[in-house]
Amino acid sequence: xxxxxxxxxxxxxxxxxxxxxxxxxxxxxxxxxxxxxxxxxxxxxxxxxxxxxxxxxxxxxxxxxxxxxxxxxxxxxxxxxxxxxxxxxxxxxxxxxxxxxxxxxxxxxxxxxxxxxxxxxxxxxxxxxxxxxxxxxxxxxxxxxxxxxxxxxxxxxxxxxxxxxxxxxxxxxxxxxxxxxxxxxxxxxxxxxxxxxxxxxxxxxxxxxxxxxxxxxxxxxxxxxxxxxxxxxxxxxxxxxxxxxxxxxxxxxxxxxxxxxxxxxx
Amino acid sequence: xxxxxxxxxxxxxxxxxxxxxxxxxxxxxxxxxxxxxxxxxxxxxxxxxxxxxxxxxxxxxxxxxxxxxxxxxxxxxxxxxxxxxxxxxxxxxxxxxxxxxxxxxxxxxxxxxxxxxxxxxxxxxxxxxxxxxxxxxxxxxxxxxxxxxxxxxxxxxxxxxxxxxxxxxxxxxxxxxxxxxxxxxxxxxxxxxxxxxxxxxxxxxxxxxxxxxxxxxxxxxxxxxxxxxxxxxxxxxxxxxxxx
Numbered sequence: 001x002x003x004x005x006x007x008x009x010x011x012x013x014x015x016x017x018x019x020x021x022x023x024x025x026x027x028x029x030x031x032x033x034x035x036x037x038x039x040x041x042x043x044x045x046x047x048x049x050x051x052x053x054x055x056x057x058x059x060x061x062x063x064x065x066x067x068x069x070x071x072x073x074x075x076x077x078x079x080x081x082x083x084x085x086x087x088x089x090x091x092x093x094x095x096x097x098x099x100x101x102x103x104x105x106x107x108x109x110x111x112x113x114x115x116x117x118x119x120x121x122x123x124x125x126x127x128x129x130x131x132x133x134x135x136x137x138x139x140x141x142x143x144x145x146x147x148x149x150x151x152x153x154x155x156x157x158x159x160x161x162x163x164x165x166x167x168x169x170x171x172x173x174x175x176x177x178x179x180x181x182x183x184x185x186x187x188x189x190x191x192x193x194x195x196x197x198x199x200x201x202x203x204x205x206x207x208x209x210x211x212x213x214x215x216x217x218x219x220x221x222x223x224x225x226x227x228x229x230x231x232x233x234x235x236x237x238x239x240x241x242x243x244x245x246x247x248x249x250x251x252x253x254x255x256x257x258x259x260x261x262x263x264x265x266x
Numbered sequence: 267x268x269x270x271x272x273x274x275x276x277x278x279x280x281x282x283x284x285x286x287x288x289x290x291x292x293x294x295x296x297x298x299x300x301x302x303x304x305x306x307x308x309x310x311x312x313x314x315x316x317x318x319x320x321x322x323x324x325x326x327x328x329x330x331x332x333x334x335x336x337x338x339x340x341x342x343x344x345x346x347x348x349x350x351x352x353x354x355x356x357x358x359x360x361x362x363x364x365x366x367x368x369x370x371x372x373x374x375x376x377x378x379x380x381x382x383x384x385x386x387x388x389x390x391x392x393x394x395x396x397x398x399x400x401x402x403x404x405x406x407x408x409x410x411x412x413x414x415x416x417x418x419x420x421x422x423x424x425x426x427x428x429x430x431x432x433x434x435x436x437x438x439x440x441x442x443x444x445x446x447x448x449x450x451x452x453x454x455x456x457x458x459x460x461x462x463x464x465x466x467x468x469x470x471x472x473x474x475x476x477x478x479x480x481x482x483x484x485x486x487x488x489x490x491x492x493x494x495x496x497x498x499x500x501x502x503x504x505x506x507x508x509x510x
Binding site for chain 1: 324
């Protein structure tokens with residue numbers, strides 16, 4: 001594993017000195033790399049970056065987001081993805097190539113108020129993001145409880161290789177769908193389980209930067225000791241998150257990989 | 267500006283009991299407004315000011331949006347109860363001007379190119395005023411911007427210096443502002459060592475001006491320490507150590 005050095009910074013603080021590559025949330029000023037956000041630094045041989053601890057969601061291509069349909073034109077739906085830009089889902093993406101605004105009724109597939117999981121297909125800041133639902137487990141979410149957390153806490157909620165979210169899902173028998181934009185849908189048959197899961201998610205949001213959080217969440221959810229050990233060894237299929245030195249935060253590359261129902265089927 | 271009475275006594279104490287190079291007590295609390303993306307409450311002596319930041323968010327009206335960077339909108343406002351006689355809540359000429367200079371003091375620190383077609387809104391509400399409220403407002407707004415997670419080149423810290431009884435003093439209060447010789451608010455980016463606001467009300471010769479600027483920057487650095495510790499406190503609590 002690579003050697004990493006971490007420290008707490010506010011904007012303007014020096015992250016590292018020397019000939020390092022500035023990665024994310026940093027810029028170069030002379031010989032120093034300066035932080036642009038409040039967060040935790042991560043300097044490796046590859047470069048220096050800051051993992052931010054605050055901020056609203058700013059879209060990135062390939063992020064998986066949960067959004068709400070606001071309206072539709074004759075060719076696309078406009079979707080609120082909890083950011084400063086409205087996203088668009090082209091009708092062709094849902095109906096296929098032979099979509100015809102005259103023959104197909106867009107309201108039949110998705111109508112205003114529907115919640116969908118989608119991937120940001122194209123986004124380059126000059127135009128609004130374009131979404132797609134042409135992947136596994138994407139599209140309309142029929143039922144569940146919608147909650148919002150800070151998007152900076154999403155990597156922590158997922159945990160190292162999805163450990164945190166799987167713990168919560170197993171212990172509360174719920175299915176949790178997480179969008180990178182901080183919107184989460186919790187669904188399950190058991191009302192108490194759903195409430196418990198929501199509670200746990202809020203605790204993760206508030207205490208994201210503290211250590212041994214996974215252990216404390218396990219205690220809260222009454223996960224027996226034996227299961228704790230099992231959980232740690234369980235490999236996750238869906239999570240492609242890269243490993244970091246400890247489980248406090250996943251690197252930004254990790255959260256790019258995205259998440260969706262960690263227990264599989266739609 | 268002509269000074270009529272002495273504002274520094276024979277012991278070297280000013281009207282509020284400070285010595286000439288002493289800052290008023292400054293306290294900053296981060297994240298006081300849940301609905302805002304970032305916020306801060308600053309108590310700068312008797313000043314009590316709330317700053318709230320929203321954004322980057324959608325620009326309304328849409329035609330105001332800029333295609334290559336974010337727009338920054340700033341409102342400095344004094345509450346009707348912030349002064350001893352009621353202040354009309356309608357924005358005055360003075361408030362409009364201060365809103366503009368505060369925006370211009372903060373803009374150089376923000377990396378606006380990261381958020382094209384978006385808006386960043388800054389609201390500064392003075393709850394209690396006691397001279398130097400624009401400096402306190404800038405300091406609070408910078409903390410709120412950092413709390414909102416907007417990309418910044420540096421923090422912005424602000425502090426005034428001025429001339430009272432022909433002496434250069436730091437952090438002018440209300441009485442010294444009204445009756446003293448000169449008042450010079452300065453906003454400063456401490457790490458980049460750049461000045462983003464410099465105003466001067468009164469007369470100074472070039473030597474006094476240089477000393478005054480030096481003192482003001484020294485005040486800014488002190489304010490920066492407080493800004494830093496308040497943000498560290500909010501985000502990292504007692505975990506001040508560096509993890510290797």
